[in-house]
Amino acid sequence: MPMQPQTGADWRAVLSDLPIPLSVKNDPLLLHSLETLIQEGRVGKDIGSDLHRNSELPGLTALAQMIKQSRFGGQVFFNENLHVNTTNICTLACRFCAFRKGPRHRDAYSLSAEEFVSRIEPYQGVIDEVHAVGGLHPEWKIDHYMKIYELTKRHFPDISIKSLTAVEVKHIASRSHLSIKQTLKKLQKSGLNSLPGGGAEILVDSVRDRICMGKEKSLEYLEIHAIAHELGIPTNCTMLFGTIETIEDRMTHFDMLRTQQDSTGGFQCFVPYPFLEDNTRLPEAKLASGEEVIRVIAISRIMLDNIPHIKAYRMNIGDHLASIAINSGADDIDGTVGHEEIMHVAGSTTNVDYDSDKLARLIELSGQEPVKRDSTYSRLQPISSKPSAQSKALPIIGQ
Numbered sequence: 001m002p003m004q005p006q007t008g009a010d011w012r013a014v015l016s017d018l019p020i021p022l023s024v025k026n027d028p029l030l031l032h033s034l035e036t037l038i039q040e041g042r043v044g045k046d047i048g049s050d051l052h053r054n055s056e057l058p059g060l061t062a063l064a065q066m067i068k069q070s071r072f073g074g075q076v077f078f079n080e081n082l083h084v085n086t087t088n089i090c091t092l093a094c095r096f097c098a099f100r101k102g103p104r105h106r107d108a109y110s111l112s113a114e115e116f117v118s119r120i121e122p123y124q125g126v127i128d129e130v131h132a133v134g135g136l137h138p139e140w141k142i143d144h145y146m147k148i149y150e151l152t153k154r155h156f157p158d159i160s161i162k163s164l165t166a167v168e169v170k171h172i173a174s175r176s177h178l179s180i181k182q183t184l185k186k187l188q189k190s191g192l193n194s195l196p197g198g199g200a201e202i203l204v205d206s207v208r209d210r211i212c213m214g215k216e217k218s219l220e221y222l223e224i225h226a227i228a229h230e231l232g233i234p235t236n237c238t239m240l241f242g243t244i245e246t247i248e249d250r251m252t253h254f255d256m257l258r259t260q261q262d263s264t265g266g267f268q269c270f271v272p273y274p275f276l277e278d279n280t281r282l283p284e285a286k287l288a289s290g291e292e293v294i295r296v297i298a299i300s301r302i303m304l305d306n307i308p309h310i311k312a313y314r315m316n317i318g319d320h321l322a323s324i325a326i327n328s329g330a331d332d333i334d335g336t337v338g339h340e341e342i343m344h345v346a347g348s349t350t351n352v353d354y355d356s357d358k359l360a361r362l363i364e365l366s367g368q369e370p371v372k373r374d375s376t377y378s379r380l381q382p383i384s385s386k387p388s389a390q391s392k393a394l395p396i397i398g399q
């Protein structure tokens with residue numbers, strides 16, 4: 001039985017009652033897209049490409065924000081989380097990756113279960129989720145991950161474990177001579193709660209072959225997530241853009257995700273993020289401008305009609321763009337984070353020391369209402385930042 005996507009079942013009815021901004025009304029393509037959505041339709045790949053190329057940003061973001069409003073009103077969600085990477089040693093060498101190291105590199109590391117737990121200890125009582133991904137370790141089998149999750153749950157039973165990209169699951173299964181389903185079942189029993197969705201990159205194999213040769217194929221990514229959904233493990237899905245892909249490739253990516261979601265329903269959140277180039281090996285990457293980042297986030301909200309949450313991943317896009325993103329269709333901002341390596345080694349300079357109050361303030365100064373959530377959006381708590389802290393507003397783009 002498919003997992004049920006959360007929230008907003010009647011969002012199309014709400015959407016039909018919202019006032020239509022002039023910037024949408026005056027653009028036939030945007031108006032057509034709005035009407036399609038209201039009438040239970042889906043914006044097709046061709047229209048999506050057209051929107052991407054030809055719509056003016058204020059109208060595009062206004063439409064995306066109408067859809068976000070119809071699902072969640074003014075609310076923007078965040079959680080208090082911590083990133084811990086299990087290892088940076090990896091048997092692959094994706095060309096966009098600044099994080100991986102060879103086993104003999106002086107900065108290579110591999111955490112024991114005890115070391116993993118000790119990274120969480122300082123955040124005990126504050127965070128409710130640990131986000132744990134890493135490289136494909138040449139020696140680790142499933143036992144190592146089971147030990148990490150079991151020890152984490154023994155010490156911190158209330159912390160949700162969001163861990164493993166699809167290619168890590170595939171690697172663990174292969175190293176342990178297990179099927180994907182057997183692997184996920186064992187990991188779930190050991191304490192794994194959800195999958196973060198990393199590694200989707202672009203779900204077009206000709207692109208994958210050039211930017212991440214050796215990684216799972218597009219259909220394998222979807223199949224691993226489908227099996228997780230079947231087992232009741234919710235997952236996120238992602239998109240890495242600004243490498244070598246075309247606009248049509250991005251549309252194919254959206255279409256594959258929403259088709260998967262139609263049948264298994266377990267994607268909670270879509271996380272789009274642009275390629276960051278420091279320490280990578282992809283000189284032909286086109287890179288995405290700030291304008292393009294916001295454009296992609298807005299289009300993802302318009303295209304992905306069956307994935308409830310769209311995330312502004314501040315570790316990658318920074319606080320300024322994140323504040324624009326939550327006025328352009330995104331309803332979630334990640335997160336307090338505590339520690340982050342993957343984006344920072346590739347050039348991110350985003351602060352990692354935000355507490356709940358600072359993040360709430362960022363959301364309020366962007367004109368939205370902060371809501372603290374748990375890992376699976378099942379516990380929601382509207383909060384306000386401390387009054388004295390409100391001073392300088394971050395500028396937002398006009399709608």
Ligand code: SF4
Nearest residue numbers: 090092094097100135
């Ligand atoms: S992206 Fe993941 S799989 Fe690819 S090289 Fe980096 S750590 Fe390894």
